[in-house]
Amino acid sequence: MVYQTNLCFNPESPTVMHIDLNSCFATVEQQANPHLRGKPVAVVAYTSPGGCILAPSVEAKRLGVGVGMRVRDGKQICPGLIILPTDPWKYRSVHLSLRRILSDYTNNLTPKSIDEFVLNLKGYPSMSKGMMGIGKEIKERIRQEVGEWITVSVGISSNYFLAKLASSLHKPDGLDEISKNNYNNIYRRLNLSDLSGIKFRNTTRLNSVGIFSVLDFYNAPLWKLKAAFKSITGYYWYLRLRGWEIDDFESVRKSYGNSYALPKALITPEELSPILTKLVEKMGFRLRQAGYRAKGVHLGVSYRDWSFWHKGVSFPRALYDSREIYKKAFRLMYMSPYKKPVRELAVSTFGLLKSKNSQLELFYNVEKNENLVEACDEINERWGNYTLTPAKMFLSDKSYVPDRIAFGGVKELEEFTITK
Amino acid sequence: MFGIMIQKINVPVSVSLSYNSKKRRVFPKWVVWNGRFYPIIKVGLHHSYKKGRVLFHVFSVASKTLFFRLILNTETLHWKLEEISDGLPD
Numbered sequence: 342m343v344y345q346t347n348l349c350f351n352p353e354s355p356t357v358m359h360i361d362l363n364s365c366f367a368t369v370e371q372q373a374n375p376h377l378r379g380k381p382v383a384v385v386a387y388t389s390p391g392g393c394i395l396a397p398s399v400e401a402k403r404l405g406v407g408v409g410m411r412v413r414d415g416k417q418i419c420p421g422l423i424i425l426p427t428d429p430w431k432y433r434s435v436h437l438s439l440r441r442i443l444s445d446y447t448n449n450l451t452p453k454s455i456d457e458f459v460l461n462l463k464g465y466p467s468m469s470k471g472m473m474g475i476g477k478e479i480k481e482r483i484r485q486e487v488g489e490w491i492t493v494s495v496g497i498s499s500n501y502f503l504a505k506l507a508s509s510l511h512k513p514d515g516l517d518e519i520s521k522n523n524y525n526n527i528y529r530r531l532n533l534s535d536l537s538g539i540k541f542r543n544t545t546r547l548n549s550v551g552i553f554s555v556l557d558f559y560n561a562p563l564w565k566l567k568a569a570f571k572s573i574t575g576y577y578w579y580l581r582l583r584g585w586e587i588d589d590f591e592s593v594r595k596s597y598g599n600s601y602a603l604p605k606a607l608i609t610p611e612e613l614s615p616i617l618t619k620l621v622e623k624m625g626f627r628l629r630q631a632g633y634r635a636k637g638v639h640l641g642v643s644y645r646d647w648s649f650w651h652k653g654v655s656f657p658r659a660l661y662d663s664r665e666i667y668k669k670a671f672r673l674m675y676m677s678p679y680k681k682p683v684r685e686l687a688v689s690t691f692g693l694l695k696s697k698n699s700q701l702e703l704f705y706n707v708e709k710n711e712n713l714v715e716a717c718d719e720i721n722e723r724w725g726n727y728t729l730t731p732a733k734m735f736l737s738d739k740s741y742v743p744d745r746i747a748f749g750g751v752k753e754l755e756e757f758t759i760t761k
Numbered sequence: 762m763f764g765i766m767i768q769k770i771n772v773p774v775s776v777s778l779s780y781n782s783k784k785r786r787v788f789p790k791w792v793v794w795n796g797r798f799y800p801i802i803k804v805g806l807h808h809s810y811k812k813g814r815v816l817f818h819v820f821s822v823a824s825k826t827l828f829f830r831l832i833l834n835t836e837t838l839h840w841k842l843e844e845i846s847d848g849l850p851d
Contacts, residue, residue, distance in 0.1 A: 434808030
């Protein structure tokens with residue numbers, strides 16, 4: 342690899358736009374219920390005092406309520422805090438509405454998560470309005486077409502990283518650009534930890550080579566960055582901060598998984614079995630709907646004492662039937678050396694194969710079994726999830742493994758289609 | 762349990778749905794619940810989801826004092842009131 346060591350800030354006009362829906366889940370709840378607007382609201386995984394706050398509203402954030410806080414702590418800081426459970430379809434619907442609006446400006450649109458989008462407008466006719474003009478228009482269209490309470494922060498720059506940084510400069514409802522003309526002034530105002538990806542450990546690494554500010558980071562020669570990160574990461578930062586693109590790769594799906602945080606402590610595999618069944622049923626259905634088989638099963642168990650055990654196994658034959666996957670996962674559960682109260686159970690399949698035909702076997706009618714699985718899937722698709730389920734699942738509480746939004750990724754959105 | 766004053770009810774209700782062809786907007790005009798008539802003054806959000814093959818439309822709407830989550834089952838065309846709240850913490 343050739344390292345360019347004398348690069349200046351990218352001189353091209355910015356064409357990358359990052360759009361971030363402010364306090365996504367809470368804002369959408371306030372849009373849905375006008376009586377909640379202007380009030381501190383927190384959307385939570387569980388409404389019990391130990392439940393985790395997933396999204397505080399702008400008003401709650403101003404009062405000190407943060408993401409990841411327990412409900413009881415949020416209530417202590419802000420006694421008037423309104424606690425709401427998640428409503429995944431509401432958020433998916435707003436995500437899809439935003440996606441529809443944004444796709445009017447470019448085909449080069451990447452949803453980064455349920456509440457983040459990146460657009461590259463290079464070469465598209467919409468560029469004639471100018472990047473700031475498009476940013477203002479998008480904000481207005483979201484207010485008109487999705488809801489007047491929905492605000493987004495828009496960041497514009499010449500690469501994904503700086504566009505995201507620009508979108509974080511003024512929250513909520515910001516519109517900022519980082520370009521060759523103003524990067525110096527913006528970097529001067531920021532701390533190292535304001536950069537996405539630079540937290541405690543990377544700050545320590547940078548401090549060890551005498552870098553204490555974002556401007557130091559920008560001005561550091563490549564050899565210094567290599568010394569700090571001891572890998573090619575140093576060069577990536579060199580390019581990122583100068584506005585050159587390094588993060589425009591698209592991730593591919595490598596696994597399907599489901600997990601569940603247990604509201605009460607269960608210990609033995611027999612006690613955990615109904616929950617494992619439900620997780621596997623949900624995951625297996627998603628796997629098959631996407632046209633995959635899997636050659637490996639992985640089980641992760643987090644315990645209430647915060648310890649963790651996991652194991653993954655690959656098999657010569659690709660798995661298709663949830664019952665087969667369950668048997669493998671259940672066997673894995675027995676391999677755990679611990680018999681402690683479980684906090685969270687996670688199961689996933691990996692080694693995905695996109696194949697319609699499976700290997701035939703001498704003593705087992707594979708085709709007959711797969712026809713049965715497909716027939717069960719069709720019934721569940723027609724009448725709703727879990728219409729047909731293994732009897733074991735009835736031993737579990739009906740509320741176990743509820744619908745959830747995955748954070749940090751939108752792969753799950755491939756699985757949903759909505760016609761409006 | 763902490764929470765907003767939300768009441769999950771899931772009962773059949775009478776709803777008047779209006780369609781404006783010029784604005785291409787559909788909106789519930791009023792709801793009758795517990796023998797009381799509530800004019801809808803604001804549609805906060807409209808979204809939909811599927812359960813099996815049945816499509817449900819969800820209207821999150823507000824009267825002057827209350828919030829209603831109204832669900833239209835597009836197979837039966839029947840309405841249900843799934844939730845009400847007053848927007849205050851309990």
